[in-house]
Every structure is written in structure tokens, then in C-alpha cells.
Amino acid sequence: MERGYIQVYTGNGKGKTTAALGMSLRCVCAGKKVFFGEFIKDRESSELKAGAFLPNFEIVQFGCGCFIDRDPEEEDFRAAREGLARCDRVLRSGEYGLVVLDEINVALFYGLLEAGDVIEVLGRRDCRVEVVLTGRYAPQEVIDAADLVTEMREVKHYYHEGVEARPGIER
Ligand code: ATP
Ligand code: MG
Numbered sequence: 001m002e003r004g005y006i007q008v009y010t011g012n013g014k015g016k017t018t019a020a021l022g023m024s025l026r027c028v029c030a031g032k033k034v035f036f037g038e039f040i041k042d043r044e045s046s047e048l049k050a051g052a053f054l055p056n057f058e059i060v061q062f063g064c065g066c067f068i069d070r071d072p073e074e075e076d077f078r079a080a081r082e083g084l085a086r087c088d089r090v091l092r093s094g095e096y097g098l099v100v101l102d103e104i105n106v107a108l109f110y111g112l113l114e115a116g117d118v119i120e121v122l123g124r125r126d127c128r129v130e131v132v133l134t135g136r137y138a139p140q141e142v143i144d145a146a147d148l149v150t151e152m153r154e155v156k157h158y159y160h161e162g163v164e165a166r167p168g169i170e171r
Contacts, residue, residue: 004097004130005147006122010105010138013152014170020100020132021047027130028054032097035090037062039083039107039135045171060086072110080112084121091125098130105135105142115141 009016024034033056036047042063050057062083064075084104091099107113122131122145133142143149165171 002128004125004128006145007130007132007148007150008105008138008142008146009132009134009150009152010136010143011151011153012136013154014157015152016134016136017102019150019152020102020134021050023132024050024057024098024100025054027098028056030097032056033095034058034098034100035087035096036060036100036102037083037087037090038102039063039080039112040103043171046168062086072112077112080107083107084113084117088121088124091121091129091131094126094128096129098132099125100132100134102132103135104133105138107135108139108142109135109137115139118142119145 009019020036024036027034034054036050036057036059038059038061040063041061048059048061050059060083062079064079087099087101090096101118104113104118108115108118118133119141125131133146138149
């Protein structure tokens with residue numbers, strides 16, 4: 001039986017979420033179903049419309065207000081926990097070829113989730129499903145649990161020149 005692996009895209013350079021979206025496209029085109037869960041995020045981004053173009057692509061946001069400029073509140077913790085519970089069901093269902101936990105490393109970094117809980121969810125998934133975890137600051141426990149880890153390293157980024165996220169390019 002085909003086995004699925006655990007992949008991690010981390011680091012401070014551009015390309016983590018983009019890589020996960022690119023593999024999602026490939027996976028859908030290979031005839032498999034994809035679930036793309038976005039932790040932290042609750043802002044409009046172009047990929048939220050992907051379901052209209054790709055019938056087997058499901059994308060859901062688990063954030064509730066960007067707390068990066070403030071301390072996380074109870075609703076942020078709840079949203080992350082509910083997101084993980086949803087991903088747990090999806091990962092066990094055996095229905096999907098690929099499940100993406102986008103920005104889950106950031107949720108871990110801010111203490112919205114416990115690394116042990118995430119590892120537990122990964123451990124009880126249907127063994128055929130491929131999983132991708134993205135976000136800066138991947139903790140050591142996640143790196144240890146993974147089969148593939150890629151670090152996007154920033155060499156240059158126009159963000160430092162004041163270029164904000166643009167539709168179709170960053171969001
Ligand atoms: P992409 O979605 O383009 O593949 P990514 O997933 O690798 O990017 P994230 O860490 O999720 O990158 O960054 C999200 C957004 O943060 C970027 O779109 C960018 O506008 C902004 N950003 C980039 N560099 C920095 C930085 N050094 N500090 C703060 N924000 C940044
Ligand atoms: Mg990202």
C-alpha cells in the first residue's frame with residue numbers, strides 16, 4: 001500500500017505556503033482530494049477561491065483575527081484547537097491524498113497548540129495521506145516527526161523595502 005510522508009516547509013524566506021499550494025495543484029491533477037487548512041489566518045486571500053477552479057480542493061481558515069500585534073486571546077486558542085480537531089478528522093478519514101496544515105508552526109510558536117498534540121494527530125492519520133506543515137519557527141519536535149524538512153532561507157525580500165503582500169503573489 002502506498003504510504004504518505006510528513007513534510008515541513010519552514011524558514012524565513014518566501015515560498016512555504018506557495019510550495020504547499022503548488023503541490024496541492026499537482027495532487028488534485030493526479031486525481032486526489034486535497035484539504036488545505038490555514039491556521040492563524042482569517043484574511044481574504046486569493047487561494048480561498050481555488051475550490052471554484054479545482055473540484056477536489058477544499059480550503060478552510062482556522063484563524064480569528066491576526067493577533068501578531070497583540071497577545072493571543074481565548075478565541076485564538078479555541079480557533080486553533082478546533083482547527084486541529086477538524087484536521088484530525090480529515091487525516092483519519094482516508095478520503096484525502098494530501099492535507100496541508102498551513103502556518104501551524106506559527107500557531108505552535110505562539111503557544112496556541114501543543115507540539116505533542118500535533119504529533120499525536122499526525123501519528124493517528126490514515127497511513128496513505130501525505131501531510132504538509134508550513135510556517136516559520138518549526139519546533140524541534142515537528143522536525144523530528146517529519147520525513148522531509150525544507151528551510152526557505154531569505155536572501156532578499158522586498159518586504160523590507162515596504163512591499164506589502166500582493167493579491168496573486170503573496171495572498
Ligand atoms: P508565500 O505565501 O508567499 O509562499 P510564506 O508562506 O513563505 O510566503 P509567510 O511566513 O507565511 O511566508 O509570510 C507571510 C507574509 O509575511 C508574506 O507574504 C510577507 O508579506 C510577510 N513577510 C515577509 N517577510 C517578512 C518579515 N521578515 N517580517 C514580517 N513579515 C514578513
Ligand atoms: Mg505562509
